[in-house]
Amino acid sequence: MTANRDKPRSRRERPAKPALTRDCIVTAAVGIMRAEGLRKVTMRRLAQELDTGPASLYVYVSNTAELHAAILDEVLGTIEPPAAGGDWRERLEELLTAYTVVLFANPSLARSALAARPSGQHYLNLIEALLALLDEGGAAPAQAAWGVDLLLQFATATAAEQATRDQSADAPDEWDDLVHALANTSGRTHPHIAALAPQLTSGTPQERLSWGLRALVNGILHTPGPEGNKP
Template sequence: MLEPRTRPNRRERPAKPALTRDGIIATALAIMQAEGLGKVSMRRLAAELDTGPASLYVYVTDIEDLHAQILDALLVSVHKRLPAGTWRHRLSVLLRRYADVLFAHPELARMAMSTPANGPNYLHLVDTILGFLQEGGASDRNAAWGVDTLLLYVTAHAAEHAAWKESSRAQSDMSMLRATIASADPKTHPHVARLKADLVSGRGERFDWNLDLLIDGIVRAPAATKGKR
């Protein structure tokens, strides 16, 4: 005769691991890597952690904060084993690694335009960039203001790339743009007509050139001063 099934006593169930901010972020990162950032919601995360969504808000402010912390967790890789060389070379490698993280996770690139990472790895990234800029001779204020410009350029470039990559019209829109530039009338648009090949040239080297331009400007410009607006 079959014995009746009994529900396990709650006291006999294994205790759930205590919630922690690091544990929440690690679980969110695992979901994103498996299914994409769009699947990372408070409800889904709570289910994975066997808790209620309200419990998560003790550790993260909102979903934007959670996404920012996911990006921060990924930034740990940008600092590992920076190559030997000049401050400028090491800075360029660091910024390109940051770009690689965003290119690998386009949803985070778009998010970072409005909600930047703000955790320990991001702070380490900022501190390292400041050190390289000052090693190159930038004034304190130029370095402090310039780090924002460098990170914004890289983030915006990655976000734009992500938008183009996911757009069904990207190829046709680019073809139309190239055709418009190629057909520019030298009489009405002499500069566009003369530089039409250069306007649509370059890929990786164009990104590198702009980074070099920004770094040069930060290091060589006169020390920034606070002025009245």
């Protein structure tokens, strides 16, 4: 009597793969980024994860840049909006700090965010919340419109800079070299540096982020918008 052998299953008997959607593609991309880093999030790697061909993905995502922007938008969905009430400046700083913290937690995404241009719902929600807070604080519409871009640029650059330093093995030595160079600068050739050397490197990243945001908000409120930007 011959032993039973598994017969090849026809394609019709195999379970059907879940239909591709933009949402499932972005979810899979976020998973790859968190496990392997943003650099590994390519169309080829994503197609492998989803058991499909790269060409199938282009129906939903035009290119890698758009995919990275979609990942950023998805991650922004984890930001909790500040509670209503209280000082509008504090809520604005809380929201932008939360945005920065999200990028801190995803170093490769922080650097990509400097060039990425997300346009998804979570990014639009963030802009809407910032505009509402600036409006509450009395910012003119034209100044608020340009001010939001400035605030996000500063927060994004801060996160990208810190993320890069955190991943660099040489960062502590480079920082020590900078502190030493400033402290030993000649007051004859560089009098302002010599006078302010301790202040130039003082403060924690959070303190500097907070001060920078407040300085920008003050500037947004008091700097008239250009003529061409008036509503």
